[in-house]
Amino acid sequence: MTYCLGMLLDAGMVLIADTRTNAGVDNFSCYKKLHCLADSPDRQVFAASSGSLSVSQSVIALLEEGLPPEDKEDTPRSLYAVTSMFRAAQLVGEAVQIINLKVGAALEAIHISSAVSLLLGGRIGEEPPRLFLIYAAGNFIECQPDSPFLQIGETKYGRPILDRSIDMDTPLPDAVKVAFLSFDSAMRSNLGVARPLDMVVMPRDRSLPLLTRRIEPDDEYFNEMSLSWAHMLHQATRTIPDPPFMEGYGGDNEERDRGAA
Amino acid sequence: MTYCLGMLLDAGMVLIADTRTNAGVDNFSCYKKLHCLADSPDRQVFAASSGSLSVSQSVIALLEEGLPPEDKEDTPRSLYAVTSMFRAAQLVGEAVQIINLKVGAALEAIHISSAVSLLLGGRIGEEPPRLFLIYAAGNFIECQPDSPFLQIGETKYGRPILDRSIDMDTPLPDAVKVAFLSFDSAMRSNLGVARPLDMVVMPRDRSLPLLTRRIEPDDEYFNEMSLSWAHMLHQATRTIPDPPFMEGYGGDNEERDRGAA
Numbered sequence: 175m176t177y178c179l180g181m182l183l184d185a186g187m188v189l190i191a192d193t194r195t196n197a198g199v200d201n202f203s204c205y206k207k208l209h210c211l212a213d214s215p216d217r218q219v220f221a222a223s224s225g226s227l228s229v230s231q232s233v234i235a236l237l238e239e240g241l242p243p244e245d246k247e248d249t250p251r252s253l254y255a256v257t258s259m260f261r262a263a264q265l266v267g268e269a270v271q272i273i274n275l276k277v278g279a280a281l282e283a284i285h286i287s288s289a290v291s292l293l294l295g296g297r298i299g300e301e302p303p304r305l306f307l308i309y310a311a312g313n314f315i316e317c318q319p320d321s322p323f324l325q326i327g328e329t330k331y332g333r334p335i336l337d338r339s340i341d342m343d344t345p346l347p348d349a350v351k352v353a354f355l356s357f358d359s360a361m362r363s364n365l366g367v368a369r370p371l372d373m374v375v376m377p378r379d380r381s382l383p384l385l386t387r388r389i390e391p392d393d394e395y396f397n398e399m400s401l402s403w404a405h406m407l408h409q410a411t412r413t414i415p416d417p418p419f420m421e422g423y424g425g426d427n428e429e430r431d432r433g434a435a
Numbered sequence: 436m437t438y439c440l441g442m443l444l445d446a447g448m449v450l451i452a453d454t455r456t457n458a459g460v461d462n463f464s465c466y467k468k469l470h471c472l473a474d475s476p477d478r479q480v481f482a483a484s485s486g487s488l489s490v491s492q493s494v495i496a497l498l499e500e501g502l503p504p505e506d507k508e509d510t511p512r513s514l515y516a517v518t519s520m521f522r523a524a525q526l527v528g529e530a531v532q533i534i535n536l537k538v539g540a541a542l543e544a545i546h547i548s549s550a551v552s553l554l555l556g557g558r559i560g561e562e563p564p565r566l567f568l569i570y571a572a573g574n575f576i577e578c579q580p581d582s583p584f585l586q587i588g589e590t591k592y593g594r595p596i597l598d599r600s601i602d603m604d605t606p607l608p609d610a611v612k613v614a615f616l617s618f619d620s621a622m623r624s625n626l627g628v629a630r631p632l633d634m635v636v637m638p639r640d641r642s643l644p645l646l647t648r649r650i651e652p653d654d655e656y657f658n659e660m661s662l663s664w665a666h667m668l669h670q671a672t673r674t675i676p677d678p679p680f681m682e683g684y685g686g687d688n689e690e691r692d693r694g695a696a
Binding site: 185330331332333334335337338339345346347348350351352354355359360362363364375377382385387395399402403404406407408410411412413414415416417418419420422423424425 | 446591592593594595596598599600606607608609611612613615616620621623624625636638643646648656660663664665667668669671672673674675676677678679680681683684685
């Protein structure tokens, strides 16, 4: 498995992917899932992928080499030529369909899923940052303010903290913090998600630089955050009163109360 | 979907199930999933079920009526006659297999899953409380101290809080609190899990009474706990320092620091 998370906020876009792949439980590897698909003065486009590694690598490679031209005279169709992020999402969806046509049936025949999904984020020209989720069939949805984040892969462990903490007006540093906590939850509960994490932060304010970074397994900030979070969760659990119907069933609060009496 | 959680701790056993069932997204209902299968001076046995409602109801009904006797002279085999929780788990596993034989193939033929799983908890005779997870094929595992909880159904949303907070020595009131927080996470992130919740608490100390209770959608304690938890999570997120590499990207801490300067 893998876990990728994209957020599209007033302050900008955040895209983070882990690097864990596995075939069964006895074949774990580290592969980069966050790819820069276009980087030029007028566009920065990134994709994070989840699902069959062979299929997603082929999709990325096809996008880098360019899709077959629409007529013989043309050059291959590339993310450097599309005029909007919507057109970029269409091109990525088409690449998914092309690779599926080539290997999907062969994989199905041996009962291996060829499904991939991608988070596609970036900006082209004067557009603000936009974020899309491209499904296995090549169809896609765009991130909207009512649900300002999209997830693919092993999504459920890390979802409650997002549902509780992420709004359109969350500042970028807080968004990255909450994203890290979301990954921390997924990594603690599932071996299929692991550091290093690759991240890109694209502020809506163009005077701020694009930030790309890899969070290694020994990243000091991440480790301290994880420890503090565990400590604060424990404190929070202690702070909440015991259920009133559990009086007489033991517990810390009772001991504390007896100590105070 | 549904979500059921069992914990087996030094202080006793906790078993909680939600009541949400759905066939697709347009057919939601409320069904009790936590069943008392035996209650007499020498035994209390409870089961929580997840998966196909028709199959799990038939499994429960078969257990209540008794399984076919092993020879013609005998009476039906019942949970009131088994001599240990291990034998009880075997009988429940056999009931799952019998019902699967009757309807499994017919359901598979119309591409509907007949899979069910159950949490079986209780005590028989002088045994301490024991807890089992019975799988769709009728095989089962028993809860052990290294992993003092078992989940079935929509398990992932509510798992991180358990992984971080539940140990063998967690007192019963704290365990119930953490269990409620686990359900709260699952219910916020997934429509397939909902109150009322049904719960049973079986203290290892036999001088304490067995506690059974239904937590309704308007339960005041649960609602206040959920609000406090959301507030404390928000505070905890604020307390964790911003990532050092995000300096200059805005955020509450920066505003706060500027305000203080």
